[in-house]
Amino acid sequence: MRNHITSGPTEPDSQQNSVSVDARAIIRDRLTLDVPTAAKVLGIGRRQAYEAAREGTIPTLRLGKRILVPVPKLLAMLGE
Numbered sequence: 001m002r003n004h005i006t007s008g009p010t011e012p013d014s015q016q017n018s019v020s021v022d023a024r025a026i027i028r029d030r031l032t033l034d035v036p037t038a039a040k041v042l043g044i045g046r047r048q049a050y051e052a053a054r055e056g057t058i059p060t061l062r063l064g065k066r067i068l069v070p071v072p073k074l075l076a077m078l079g080e
Contacts, residue, residue, distance in 0.1 A: 027071050031072075032061065033068065036049065038058060
């Protein structure tokens, strides 16, 4: 079993945003994300993300066979 140890300062709850600093780095200057990348941003599994996209819980665009998640709509959904 692995132990997960986090280090570094944590922000008070009043200053936390719904999108983490790591997620902000992923989506910076991007208009769309593929579903696996959106899953990382949302902190959910790949399968859960595809299911949410299929159900319409996550906003998506279809371009041929590709499923893309528009970043502005994703951020709006998260209240950013």
